[in-house]
Amino acid sequence: MTPKNNIFSVERTLSLLLILLLFGLCFASDSFAATLYVKKSGTKLQAAESAKSKVIAKLDQGTPVSVIKKSRRFYQVSAPGGKKGWIFKFKLTAKAPVNSGGGGGGGLLGALGGRQKIAARESSSGSSIRGLSPMSKKHAKNKGISEEEIQSVKQMEAFHVNPQEMEKFLKEGQLGEYGQ
Amino acid sequence: MLAVVSLMWSQSSHSFDLGGFLEGMAKPPPQSQPAKKPAPQQAAPQEQPAQQGDGGLLGLGESLGIFDRKTSRILKKSVGAVQAFQPIGLKEEKAIGGSLALEVFHRFGGMYKNAALQNYVNLVGKSVAEVSDRPEIDYHFAVLNTDNPNAFATPGGYVFVSVGLLRMLQNEAQLAGVLGHEIAHITKKHALQTLQRSKVLSGLGGLTMAAMDKDEALFDQVINQVSDILFTRGLDKNLEFEADKFGMEYAYRMGYYPAGLRDFVKILGQSSSQESSIFFSTHPSPSARIQALDRLLPRYKGAGLYPILARRYQSTVKGQL
Numbered sequence: 037m038t039p040k041n042n043i044f045s046v047e048r049t050l051s052l053l054l055i056l057l058l059f060g061l062c063f064a065s066d067s068f069a070a071t072l073y074v075k076k077s078g079t080k081l082q083a084a085e086s087a088k089s090k091v092i093a094k095l096d097q098g099t100p101v102s103v104i105k106k107s108r109r110f111y112q113v114s115a116p117g118g119k120k121g122w123i124f125k126f127k128l129t130a131k132a133p134v135n136s137g138g139g140g141g142g143g144l145l146g147a148l149g150g151r152q153k154i155a156a157r158e159s160s161s162g163s164s165i166r167g168l169s170p171m172s173k174k175h176a177k178n179k180g181i182s183e184e185e186i187q188s189v190k191q192m193e194a195f196h197v198n199p200q201e202m203e204k205f206l207k208e209g210q211l212g213e214y215g216q
Numbered sequence: 217m218l219a220v221v222s223l224m225w226s227q228s229s230h231s232f233d234l235g236g237f238l239e240g241m242a243k244p245p246p247q248s249q250p251a252k253k254p255a256p257q258q259a260a261p262q263e264q265p266a267q268q269g270d271g272g273l274l275g276l277g278e279s280l281g282i283f284d285r286k287t288s289r290i291l292k293k294s295v296g297a298v299q300a301f302q303p304i305g306l307k308e309e310k311a312i313g314g315s316l317a318l319e320v321f322h323r324f325g326g327m328y329k330n331a332a333l334q335n336y337v338n339l340v341g342k343s344v345a346e347v348s349d350r351p352e353i354d355y356h357f358a359v360l361n362t363d364n365p366n367a368f369a370t371p372g373g374y375v376f377v378s379v380g381l382l383r384m385l386q387n388e389a390q391l392a393g394v395l396g397h398e399i400a401h402i403t404k405k406h407a408l409q410t411l412q413r414s415k416v417l418s419g420l421g422g423l424t425m426a427a428m429d430k431d432e433a434l435f436d437q438v439i440n441q442v443s444d445i446l447f448t449r450g451l452d453k454n455l456e457f458e459a460d461k462f463g464m465e466y467a468y469r470m471g472y473y474p475a476g477l478r479d480f481v482k483i484l485g486q487s488s489s490q491e492s493s494i495f496f497s498t499h500p501s502p503s504a505r506i507q508a509l510d511r512l513l514p515r516y517k518g519a520g521l522y523p524i525l526a527r528r529y530q531s532t533v534k535g536q537l
Contacts, residue, residue: 076351126347126469172315181318188327189317192356205339209525215471
């Protein structure tokens with residue numbers, strides 16, 4: 037039998053295998069729940085769809101969660117480790133983190149190389165990086181920028197809002213998780 | 217995994233055309249027509265695919281005869297295109313943004329020394345940043361000591377509003393919209409995008425701290441280029457419209473009345489401070505912005521009664537000016 041006449045040609049077989057593989061991926065989870073990702077570390081997983089409810093856990097940036105139920109401003113989710121709870125929906129994103137599933141050099145995506153470099157360059161912790169590097173300060177000096185102005189930028193960077201004050205601000209304004 | 221294993225075990229005599237196969241999967245084949253040869257791949261105009269060794273599966277695939285030469289060329293071009301686009305990393309972004317923050321203070325009156333006002337603007341700004349598309353970086357907010365109504369964002373999370381602008385606003389929802397607009401410039405990396413397309417970086421594969429450290433003139437050129445964009449020429453108008461769109465969205469996500477930004481732009485359009493504000497030289501006209509924002513408002517029809525927090529704004533801000 038020649039390849040042309042054989043209904044089980046290599047191309048058709050591979051097409052079928054690829055379709056089955058993709059189909060299988062779609063059905064990989066127990067339910068058909070959408071997977072979303074936590075946008076920022078410290079995001080609260082709460083016992084009920086209310087900002088005043090007990091905090092079950094705090095989730096890290098990039099944690100995948102499966103959506104079980106949706107209310108107006110909260111999603112009930114299942115998190116890794118079997119934890120279930122509610123998260124304010126705007127703390128979640130459908131966009132997977134850049135370096136999720138990238139692995140080492142394996143896989144076709146790994147062969148592209150650039151993706152791994154991008155992940156490494158974007159993953160630096162913002163809080164440990166300050167804009168006023170020696171390079172910035174030298175540039176500032178050459179531009180006639182005053183010491184007072186340099187101190188203003190440092191003050192701006194050092195300013196931190198007390199978390200309890202932020203909670204009070206949101207609660208009194210009925211904003212964020214406290215929105216009606 | 218099965219597909220990859222199948223590829224590797226396919227007999228070399230069948231010489232599998234992966235490039236054609238992928239294109240065939242993407243487009244439905246025309247009915248009753250013989251299969252056509254795939255169109256030649258063309259790189260997008262700004263792409264400069266790097267001619268580098270690719271290693272990895274591409275090299276392995278070619279040596280095993282899995283990919284024919286044409287497919288391998290197509291895949292190599294894609295690899296090169298991705299490698300040519302090295303986005304500016306966070307460290308570099310903050311170095312650029314920090315230097316520009318110095319420029320903002322230098323050019324626009326320095327910091328307004330009022331702790332209560334700085335605190336309030338930080339509360340509103342940081343809460344809106346939390347629900348943005350890039351909440352994981354640190355955002356910093358400051359009030360500028362100038363009566364001209366101005367607002368700026370520099371890469372890396374630095375956001376400024378002037379005392380003059382705060383005097384024009386009527387409520388917290390409008391402030392949230394303005395800060396949302398500036399935050400959107402940062403989340404969407406507008407200034408960096410514009411910089412990457414500029415002549416300053418042409419011919420470079422990327423912009424690193426090491427390169428800028430080594431070449432002081434390069435760092436100066438980068439800062440001068442972005443200063444020119446932010447303070448003189450302005451960003452591309454489409455990027456300003458995008459910042460309006462996402463500024464409104466971010467304020468809505470936080471729970472503010474979403475038309476706050478639109479209401480502020482209306483006030484700005486009616487103000488007599490037009491000559492003294494950077495908004496008029498670097499942004500689309502207020503009428504164009506209002507039109508664009510009004511077209512977006514119907515998607516927020518459920519948010520008509522969201523809070524504007526006029527009383528909180530008046531008692532906090534007006535009392536400090």
